[in-house]
Amino acid sequence: MLTQTHKIVEALLFSAREPLTTAQVELCLEESVALADLVNDLNEYYEEQKSPILIQELAEGYRLVTRSEYDPWVRRLYQERGQMKLSRSALETLSIVAYKQPVTRTDVDAIRGVSTSLKTLLEKNLIRVSGRLDRPGRPLLYATTSYFLEYFGLNSIKDLPNIKELEEIFDKDDGESRDEGDSSEQISLDMRDGLAEEV
Amino acid sequence: MSYNVKLDVFEGPLDLLLFFIKRDEINIYDIPIAYITQEYLDYLRMMKELNLHLAGEFILMASLLIRLKVQMLLPRSEDENLEEIEDPRTELVEMLVEYQKYKNACNLLRDLEEKQSKHHWINCSVAEAGFDPDLFLSDVDLMDLALAFKKIIAGMPKPAYYEVKVLKINIGQQTQILRSMFQGRKRLRFSEVMKHMKNRIEVVVTFLAILELIKIQEIQVSQSAIFDDFWISKRSTASEHVNANA
Numbered sequence: 001m002l003t004q005t006h007k008i009v010e011a012l013l014f015s016a017r018e019p020l021t022t023a024q025v026e027l028c029l030e031e032s033v034a035l036a037d038l039v040n041d042l043n044e045y046y047e048e049q050k051s052p053i054l055i056q057e058l059a060e061g062y063r064l065v066t067r068s069e070y071d072p073w074v075r076r077l078y079q080e081r082g083q084m085k086l087s088r089s090a091l092e093t094l095s096i097v098a099y100k101q102p103v104t105r106t107d108v109d110a111i112r113g114v115s116t117s118l119k120t121l122l123e124k125n126l127i128r129v130s131g132r133l134d135r136p137g138r139p140l141l142y143a144t145t146s147y148f149l150e151y152f153g154l155n156s157i158k159d160l161p162n163i164k165e166l167e168e169i170f171d172k173d174d175g176e177s178r179d180e181g182d183s184s185e186q187i188s189l190d191m192r193d194g195l196a197e198e199v
Numbered sequence: 200m201s202y203n204v205k206l207d208v209f210e211g212p213l214d215l216l217l218f219f220i221k222r223d224e225i226n227i228y229d230i231p232i233a234y235i236t237q238e239y240l241d242y243l244r245m246m247k248e249l250n251l252h253l254a255g256e257f258i259l260m261a262s263l264l265i266r267l268k269v270q271m272l273l274p275r276s277e278d279e280n281l282e283e284i285e286d287p288r289t290e291l292v293e294m295l296v297e298y299q300k301y302k303n304a305c306n307l308l309r310d311l312e313e314k315q316s317k318h319h320w321i322n323c324s325v326a327e328a329g330f331d332p333d334l335f336l337s338d339v340d341l342m343d344l345a346l347a348f349k350k351i352i353a354g355m356p357k358p359a360y361y362e363v364k365v366l367k368i369n370i371g372q373q374t375q376i377l378r379s380m381f382q383g384r385k386r387l388r389f390s391e392v393m394k395h396m397k398n399r400i401e402v403v404v405t406f407l408a409i410l411e412l413i414k415i416q417e418i419q420v421s422q423s424a425i426f427d428d429f430w431i432s433k434r435s436t437a438s439e440h441v442n443a444n445a
Binding site for chain 2: 169
């Protein structure tokens with residue numbers, strides 16, 4: 001059963017531009033609230049009602065969004081905006097910034113093996129300058145923004161699976177070859193083989 | 200006719216190498232350098248034949264691969280402790296492994312992007328089309344302010360100073376000067392007159408004074424040849440005539 005508080009939170013969620021935070025809700029209600037619980041109740045209610053909307057936990061706040069099943073129709077409403085997807089190089093750069101932040105451009109270049117422009121990502125507000133590295137030249141450090149979290153549907157940067165987990169997700173197929181024995185030992189042995197072969 | 204095509208298939212040399220490694224099921228920790236170098240160079244050659252633009256990084260990697268191949272061929276002294284010998288490939292392997300990690304992260308972000316792009320919310324509506332990002336100031340940081348300040352300073356009109364001089368010279372005055380120059384002389388060279396003038400405006404005003412004197416028939420000018428210096432002479436007859444009339 002939804003209370004008046006639930007309804008108010010729903011109204012606030014409906015009208016908020018940015019993900020709604022507990023602090024904002026408390027400011028509006030002039031009392032402390034357990035926003036996570038209220039959101040849970042609302043989501044359960046939407047589920048029961050087979051509602052086309054749900055509340056997402058995003059960038060440490062909450063946002064009322066449409067369910068992905070309705071995307072084909074809603075998308076048509078925004079036709080002129082087109083489907084804006086980040087380019088491969090932008091995503092690559094972004095993933096390095098996301099996992100290694102704060103990071104310098106030189107570090108990003110070193111990992112990608114190509115020189116990288118961060119201009120587009122800065123313009124799109126997906127990354128920001130977070131400071132300078134205390135090193136000769138004092139290079140700028142880059143980190144992801146809260147819009148980054150919103151864009152990828154994350155609540156916090158900690159929600160990203162770690163690098164090890166990623167390996168399990170994406171390369172199950174070639175996982176066996178690298179797990180065999182101690183890699184450093186393997187390299188030295190292989191090198192000898194290689195020599196014999198070449199000479 | 201030539202075509203310039205840019206294909207974004209491979210993000211860089213590391214991406215290309217990983218492609219070969221995956222395709223040929225190569226153990227990343229034991230890369231057959233000779234083989235992979237051959238594959239790599241063949242690919243570059245093909246790109247060149249297709250007149251595709253090759254980034255400098257691809258060439259750099261080619262030279263690195265060739266260097267590795269040479270290092271692998273060079274014999275090593277047998278008595279050296281095996282453990283101390285570093286595999287020349289180690290650096291490349293580390294780069295590839297590191298890059299592979301972020302390629303996975305990249306795939307993850309692509310999936311998340313896809314998933315999240317299916318959710319819509321009230322503010323990503325069409326009404327946003329008229330929204331001017333320049334007016335949106337909530338995410339402004341020190342860097343933005345610094346850039347904005349620089350832009351404004353650069354766009355400022357340069358202070359321009361003009362000196363307004365009062366002309367202390369007029370035709371009447373120059374006429375007097377001209378008259379005094381004659382002082383008993385019948386004629387003057389134009390160049391001689393001009394020698395006394397200190398700047399352009401004096402020259403101009405004096406010239407006008409000469410014209411004025413010609414007009415009132417006090418003087419006349421004569422020139423022996425075109426572009427030659429000319430003589431300014433007093434029209435004694437005229438003035439006498441004038442005097443006579445008076």
